[in-house]
Amino acid sequence: MSSTFFSAPPHWLWLITAYFFFGGLAGGSYFVATMMHLFVKNPDRRLVRLGYLVAFPLVCLCGLLLTMDLGRPERFWHMLVQSETLRPMIKTYSPMSSGAWVVLLFSGCAFLSFLAALAERGWPDWPVLRRLDPTARTGRLLTVIGTVLGLYLAGYTGVLLAVTNRPIWADTTFLGLTFLVSSASASAALLILLGSWIGVSPRSVHSLERFDRSVLVLEVLALAALIASLGRVAAVWLNGWGVLLAATVLGGIALPLVLAWRRPVLNRQRWIGPVLILLGGLLFRVLIVFSSDRL
Amino acid sequence: MAEPMGFFTDTTVCIGCKACEVACKEWNQLPARNGGIGTLSGDSYDNTRHLGGIHWRHVKFIEQFSPDRRDGRWLMMSDVCKHCVRAGCMEVCPTGAILRTEFDTVVIQSDACNGCRDCIAACPFGVIGINPVSGTAQKCTLCYDRMKVGLEPACAKACPTQSINFGPIADLKKLAQDRLGQLQQSGEKRAQLYGDSESMLGGLNSFYLLVDKPEVYGLPPDPKLPSRNLKPSALWSTLGAVALGILGVFSFRERGARDV
Numbered sequence: 001m002s003s004t005f006f007s008a009p010p011h012w013l014w015l016i017t018a019y020f021f022f023g024g025l026a027g028g029s030y031f032v033a034t035m036m037h038l039f040v041k042n043p044d045r046r047l048v049r050l051g052y053l054v055a056f057p058l059v060c061l062c063g064l065l066l067t068m069d070l071g072r073p074e075r076f077w078h079m080l081v082q083s084e085t086l087r088p089m090i091k092t093y094s095p096m097s098s099g100a101w102v103v104l105l106f107s108g109c110a111f112l113s114f115l116a117a118l119a120e121r122g123w124p125d126w127p128v129l130r131r132l133d134p135t136a137r138t139g140r141l142l143t144v145i146g147t148v149l150g151l152y153l154a155g156y157t158g159v160l161l162a163v164t165n166r167p168i169w170a171d172t173t174f175l176g177l178t179f180l181v182s183s184a185s186a187s188a189a190l191l192i193l194l195g196s197w198i199g200v201s202p203r204s205v206h207s208l209e210r211f212d213r214s215v216l217v218l219e220v221l222a223l224a225a226l227i228a229s230l231g232r233v234a235a236v237w238l239n240g241w242g243v244l245l246a247a248t249v250l251g252g253i254a255l256p257l258v259l260a261w262r263r264p265v266l267n268r269q270r271w272i273g274p275v276l277i278l279l280g281g282l283l284f285r286v287l288i289v290f291s292s293d294r295l
Numbered sequence: 296m297a298e299p300m301g302f303f304t305d306t307t308v309c310i311g312c313k314a315c316e317v318a319c320k321e322w323n324q325l326p327a328r329n330g331g332i333g334t335l336s337g338d339s340y341d342n343t344r345h346l347g348g349i350h351w352r353h354v355k356f357i358e359q360f361s362p363d364r365r366d367g368r369w370l371m372m373s374d375v376c377k378h379c380v381r382a383g384c385m386e387v388c389p390t391g392a393i394l395r396t397e398f399d400t401v402v403i404q405s406d407a408c409n410g411c412r413d414c415i416a417a418c419p420f421g422v423i424g425i426n427p428v429s430g431t432a433q434k435c436t437l438c439y440d441r442m443k444v445g446l447e448p449a450c451a452k453a454c455p456t457q458s459i460n461f462g463p464i465a466d467l468k469k470l471a472q473d474r475l476g477q478l479q480q481s482g483e484k485r486a487q488l489y490g491d492s493e494s495m496l497g498g499l500n501s502f503y504l505l506v507d508k509p510e511v512y513g514l515p516p517d518p519k520l521p522s523r524n525l526k527p528s529a530l531w532s533t534l535g536a537v538a539l540g541i542l543g544v545f546s547f548r549e550r551g552a553r554d555v
Contacts, residue, residue, distance in 0.1 A: 004419075007416065100389060
């Protein structure tokens with residue numbers, strides 16, 4: 001029996017599961033928007049802006065969820081500042097410490113990009129905000145930094161779970177990778193949904209769909225590595241959790257891939273694939289968090 | 296720094312009286328569960344059930360009986376925080392609330408803790424829990440306040456059989472080796488020390504004499520630091536980020552080329 005089975009659960013439940021999901025969407029949306037801005041020729045600016053407009057409210061929600069989950073929410077600032085000396089509280093080797101800083105710094109980047117995205121539409125029409133536009137030098141630097149922080153936010157949550165002594169979480173080193181890739185696929189799915197809803201150009205949506213398909217394939221590989229690395233510990237999923245895992249893989253990855261290949265036939269039901277991917281991303285986090293907590 | 300201090304618990308002389316639990320609760324003013332209304336666990340005489348935010352000592356009862364109950368024995372063990380020399384809880388604590396004292400013990404400062412519970416998941420022994428009164432993570436302090444004035448911890452003071460021995464680690468190790476030799480000489484070949492070696496998390500400042508496998512007592516056979524997973528997890532995630540970037544470039548550039 002793995003020694004991880006002798007530890008106690010921290011009872012990180014729905015609030016933290018929601019944080020993992022929305023944090024992944026915030027970081028992933030920022031990343032996808034930046035990639036589209038940098039590498040798509042003549043992108044539909046509405047879709048790029050959408051990524052930045054989504055990232056900031058989501059990361060604000062993350063801060064709220066994290067604070068609410070604390071035993072003493074009024075002490076949330078102890079994560080960032082030493083309560084006695086008021087010096088910065090940083091532990092690079094503690095994922096929760098570095099993660100708290102990343103949430104803060106990413107919030108700053110997401111806020112500025114959010115303002116820049118609004119300013120691009122002329123609201124508010126402040127000249128200083130034009131410098132934050134990704135086409136300007138300052139804006140480009142901002143989005144590159146924001147993208148790195150966004151990817152960190154999307155993936156560190158899995159590393160945070162691995163750097164414990166809990167069963168499943170600490171029995172694999174692939175959780176960070178899987179959370180990161182799952183966040184990217186869910187974010188692309190979110191932007192496809194929202195983009196289709198506001199009527200962005202179909203060509204832009206197609207490029208996102210192509211990206212999402214390739215990320216889903218990567219997600220299958222990451223999941224396979226995760227399950228293989230668990231070894232005998234994976235036997236704890238030979239029950240209802242296993243059914244949830246199967247539903248996540250089949251419904252949240254395999255079915256969207258099949259639908260994507262058959263897209264011309266099912267063009268009017270284009271929303272089904274992205275919705276399934278988003279649900280799969282959420283259910284995967286529910287599975288990982290709760291199945292360990294119940295042991 | 297003062298001399299490293301700790302506990303050596305000889306489980307072979309524990310009689311399960313729970314005086315240590317009571318003394319700990321009384322000295323540290325720990326609340327009762329469920330408003331003091333007793334609920335029976337159905338698990339031998341153990342109604343404390345586990346260590347946690349309000350149970351800093353826990354006497355375990357292990358009944359080993361043959362199916363016909365003609366042969367059997369009781370194992371009893373007073374469990375507590377191990378005050379690891381390399382402590383997982385200290386590693387992960389994001390607020391710096393967990394510190395090492397001059398006695399080489401590990402203490403959670405309740406006024407700095409914000410109840411994030413990372414230490415609970417990091418402890419390989421399941422020692423730490425949230426105290427519902429303070430809303431913070433708590434565990435045994437090895438009676439730091441008593442040690443500061445030269446007193447021994449309340450549990451060791453109350454133990455009527457000297458199962459819980461308190462003192463300098465070097466002295467305790469010698470005592471433990473002597474007792475181990477005595478037991479083995481008298482034919483108890485299963486006797487073994489748990490946590491006295493530096494190979495286990497740098498050494499446990501609260502270590503045990505057992506007469507069965509550690510798992511039987513609910514102790515992990517091979518406890519590890521949570522940080523063992525940090526580098527490989529971070530590496531895989533970084534590789535994943537690079538892969539996503541490459542996929543993004545190819546997916547989006549392809550379209551860009553077609554658009555021209």
